[in-house]
Every structure is written in structure tokens, then in C-alpha cells.
Amino acid sequence: MTTIDPKPDTHSAAAASQPDTIYSTPLTQVPGFAFDQAVARVFPDMIKRSVPGYAETVAMSGIIAGRYAQPGSNLYDLGCSLGAVTLAMRHGVRAEGCHIIGIDNSASMIERAEHYVALDEGRVPVQMLCADILDYPLERASVTSLNFVLQFIAPEQRLALLSNIAAATLPGGALILSEKLCFPEQEQRLQDELHLDFKRANGYSELEIAQKRSAIENVLIPETEQAHVQRLQAAGFSQVIRWYQCFNFVSFLAIK
Ligand SMILES: Nc1ncnc2c1ncn2[C@@H]1O[C@H](C[S@+](CC[C@H]([NH3+])C(=O)[O-])CC(=O)[O-])[C@@H](O)[C@H]1O
Ligand SMILES: O=C(O)C(=O)Cc1ccccc1
Numbered sequence: 001m002t003t004i005d006p007k008p009d010t011h012s013a014a015a016a017s018q019p020d021t022i023y024s025t026p027l028t029q030v031p032g033f034a035f036d037q038a039v040a041r042v043f044p045d046m047i048k049r050s051v052p053g054y055a056e057t058v059a060m061s062g063i064i065a066g067r068y069a070q071p072g073s074n075l076y077d078l079g080c081s082l083g084a085v086t087l088a089m090r091h092g093v094r095a096e097g098c099h100i101i102g103i104d105n106s107a108s109m110i111e112r113a114e115h116y117v118a119l120d121e122g123r124v125p126v127q128m129l130c131a132d133i134l135d136y137p138l139e140r141a142s143v144t145s146l147n148f149v150l151q152f153i154a155p156e157q158r159l160a161l162l163s164n165i166a167a168a169t170l171p172g173g174a175l176i177l178s179e180k181l182c183f184p185e186q187e188q189r190l191q192d193e194l195h196l197d198f199k200r201a202n203g204y205s206e207l208e209i210a211q212k213r214s215a216i217e218n219v220l221i222p223e224t225e226q227a228h229v230q231r232l233q234a235a236g237f238s239q240v241i242r243w244y245q246c247f248n249f250v251s252f253l254a255i256k
Pocket of ligand 1: 132
């Protein structure tokens, strides 16, 4: 029997991460959040402690890649950061002749991602590129991942990006879209509280939580589930399902 070996945690950055203390001391002015060197250094710890369900979306990207990868096609990890999804897809793919391309416009992220990919012993060729996903030409895509990335793209550019992805996707191909959601007022309060409790339980102080919140305001712009589903359909995907949700973080599977 062939078994899938997801391994993203031991193979990638997660094992070697430094603790996230970026917002632990009071800042006179909190700068807008950026994926710079300081963030890249602590990223595995930061995302694990900040995004409920992150490990599951990464691991299941490998499972989804196993089902949807087509022979001789490309798999894209757009906004790949340190390449966690890239490596999960690499260990999930069974089809022959596939290539995986990870793209991120943060040089600090790509530099580190290349290191983790070099340490990984996968059969499928992987390329890590420092580029803007808004103008990178995609082709012959069977599986594309946007794992908590669209939320950082200006809202007016989101439809064009998704339309480009859909146009480059082979019939029957898939897009995995993971996002922070927003909700009608009452549910928003409840989901926010649960997310805050998650951060507290992971050791973040009230100061860290408050300063991070201020840093991501107007940088991470969440939308409703309805807005995402409608836009995915408008972009050219014929079927959209929500396959996962943990508090205010969700993942959709869109099929062309
Ligand atoms: N226009 C752009 N072009 C390229 N990259 C971009 C752009 N805008 C933002 N990014 C990149 O998108 C990534 C978002 S993090 C993704 C986690 C990863 N997917 C993971 O599964 O570990 C999510 C988070 O931190 O919440 C960063 O590395 C940015 O540099
Ligand atoms: O920390 C938060 O509140 C988030 O919404 C998630 C996040 C995770 C990593 C970088 C920026 C935002």
C-alpha cells in the first residue's frame, strides 16, 4: 500500500522556529505589519500561535494535492512564506511529471524557504521564486494554494488575481483558498473573543495582542464567506465548498 507522507512539520521551518516576541515590548508607534526579516525569522511560531487551524490547512493541502494533481502539470503555492504548503504538496503528489512553484514577494521569506526546500528530500521538483503573485504568469495549473494570502492583497485586485488563477487552471483543477473571515456583528464579537482566547492560550500577552491588532489593521482585510464564494464563482470556478473552519479562519476548495 502506498501511504502519503505529509511531514511538513519536521521537514520545514516549524521544527527550528524562534519564538515570536515582536510585539512584546511597548512601541511608541506600531508600524504597519510587513513580512520583513524580523517576521520571517519567527514566522512558524507566529503563525502557529496566531492562526487556529493553520497546521490542518497545511497538512490537508498535501492530501488535496494528492487527489487533484494531474500528470505533467504545475502546482502553485502563491504567497508561500517559508514553503510549508509547498512541502506538504510535494509529499502528497502522486501524479508523474509535476512541478511545484512557490512564489513570495518577501526576499527574507524566499531566502529561508529555499533553505528548507534544500533540506527536504522529495521526488517532485520544486522552484521557489521571489516575485509578485499579481503579475506572475501562471500556466497548466492543476492545484493552486492561497493559504492566508488573499487577505493581504488590496480588495480591488482580488478578482483579477482569482480570474488569472482560474484561467491558468486545467479543467478539473483546484484552488485551495484559506482566509480570515469577517461576520455579521453578533457572530463577529463571538468569533473575535474565541480567537483572542486562542492567542492568550498560546502565551501572547494583552500588549502583544493589542499591538499586533493595530499593526494588521488596514493590512489584513478580511471578507465574508459570501463575498469569497461569489467572487470565486465570478472568477470562473464552477464548484466551491468550505472544507474547513476553525473559529474565524476558513478554507475553501474551488474546482474549475
Ligand atoms: N503580492 C504578493 N506577491 C507575493 N507574495 C505576497 C504578496 N502579498 C503578500 N505576499 C506574501 O503572502 C504571505 C502571507 S503569509 C502566508 C502563509 C503561507 N502561505 C503558509 O501557508 O505558511 C500569511 C500570514 O502571515 O497570515 C507572506 O509571506 C507575504 O510576503
Ligand atoms: O494575528 C492575527 O490576529 C491574525 O489575524 C493572523 C496573522 C498571522 C500572521 C501574520 C499576520 C496575521
